[in-house]
Amino acid sequence: MADYRKPLPQPTPETKPFWDGTKSGELRLQRCQSCSHVYFPPRPFCPECASRSVEWFKASGKGTLHSYVINHRPAPGFDAPYAIAIVMLAEGVKMMTNMVGVEQTPEALKLDMPVEVTFEQATEDITLPKWRPVGGAA
C-alpha cells in the first residue's frame, strides 16, 4: 500500500461520508427526503429540488456496465491497457470506475452486463469502489 502510485482522491467535507463508507466496505449514495431523488456525486442538497433535507443510504452495490474505453496511454501508476468504465447503478446514477476480475478486452467487457461493487484499499485512508462482473468473469 505504501507504494500506491495512482492518483488519489482528497475528500472534502461534503464527500467525506462517501469515502468513510468505502473504507468500511459500504457504497453510499444520497437521497432527497423531500422529492426522493437519488444522486451522485455527493453534495449536501438535492440537485433536483434544492432541498437541504437529504440522507445517506447504503446502495445496493448492483449495476450494469454502461460504457467504457480501454486506455492505451496510461495515467501515472497504471499499466496499459486498462478499461475506464462507467457503471449505471441500480439506483439510476452513473459512476466512473475500473473493472476488476475480468479481462480488459472488448470481448470480455460486454455493455449492459450485470456488475457488482467491490472495494480496493489504496492507502490507510482511501478505499476505492471498483466493479466486477456478477458471478465472476463473463
Added chain:
Amino acid sequence: MKPGSVAVVGAAETTQMGVIPDMSVIQLHADAALNTLKDCGLTPKDIDGVATAGESPVAISHYLGIKPTWVDGTSVGGCSFMLHVRHAAAAINEGLCSTVLITHGESGRSRIGAGGWGAAAASLAGQFEAPYGTSGPPSSFTIPVLRYMKDYGVTEEQLAMVAVVQREWAGRNPRASFRDPITVEDVLNSRIIAYPFHLLECCLVTDGGGALIMTSADRAKDFPTKPIYIIGTGESVESPMVSQMYDFHHSTAFQISGKKAFAEAGITPKDVDHLMVYDAFAHLPWYGLEGLGFCKPGEGPAFIAEGNTRPGGKLPLNTNGGGLSYMHSGMYGMYALQESVRQLRGTAPAQVPGAKISVAQGVGGMFAAAGTIIMANERP
C-alpha cells in the same frame, strides 16, 4: 441579441500554424491579434473591449497596450470563443464598448510558456474520475461513445469515416497539418489510443492562434473587409465530469445552445450552407449534427458515412479539415469561427460556392460546455 446588429470585421490566425517552437502562448495570442488588426486596418488603440480564454484578459490587454472599457474572461474550454462572440455582441449593443478583440493562442505541441494539466485531488473530477486512470481528453471525452454506438447500431467503420471525410477537406487546405488521403482501413489500422478510438480518430496537438474583431453592423460598413454578421448565438454548460453528463446519447448543452441560436436567427437547419462542429474526436460531429437538429438521434453516423458532408455533399462540414486534420491547439473553437468567416467572405481554401449562412458549434471540456454562433454575409 438582435440578428445582424453586430458584425465580425477582422479575422485572422497566427502567421504560422502547426509547430511553432519560437513563440510562447501569450505571443501566439498577440501574433494572431496583430494579424487581425491589420486585416481590418486598426491598431490596438482602436480596441476598447477584450475577451480571451486560457490567458487572462488583463494579460492580453496589457501585452498589446489596450486600455479597455469592457473585458470578458469566460473560460469554459474550447468553445469559450463562441461565448465571447455572444457576450461581445451583447456588450456592443449595450454600449459597454464599441470594438472588441477576441484572442486565442496556445502552444499545445511545443508547450512554450504553457501551464499544466490535471484536476486537483479535492475537485469532484479529482475524487471521482482521476483515481480510475483518466489520462486527458483521449480517455475521457471518448467514454460515452460505446453506449451511443451500441444503442444506435453504429459500426467502427462509421466512426473511421468521420476522419476519412475530414481528411478529404484537409487535402484542399494548404495550411492543414495532414493532407494525404486516408481510407477506413488506414484509420482502423492506426494505433489504438483508447478503444474504440484509433490515433486518426483523435485530434492533432499543435501550436497556433486566432483572433476576431467585432463592432456594430452600422460601423462595419466603414471597414475594408466584407462584414460578416452575427445572426444567432447560444451557449450552455452541462457537467465538469464526462461521467456525469446527463445522457451519453446526446449533449444537453449542444441542444440548449443550438436551439437558442437557431431561434434567435429565425432559421432552421435547412437554411444552413456550411457547418463547423468542433471535432476533438471523431464522434463529435455526430453529436453536433444531432444536437443542432441536422439529423435525428442516431442518424449522424450514416449521414457522414454516406458522404453528405464531404466535398460536393449537401452539407459541407469542417471544411478546414477540422481538429482531426487541420490543427488542434487545445481550445479549437477559434479555428471553427475563423473558417466560418473565411467561407462567408469567400476566401476559404476549400470554398463552398455561394455560402451565405454558416454555423459554428463549439464544445468545451469533455461535453462540459457548448457555444453556437450563426453568421451570415448579408444583413438580415
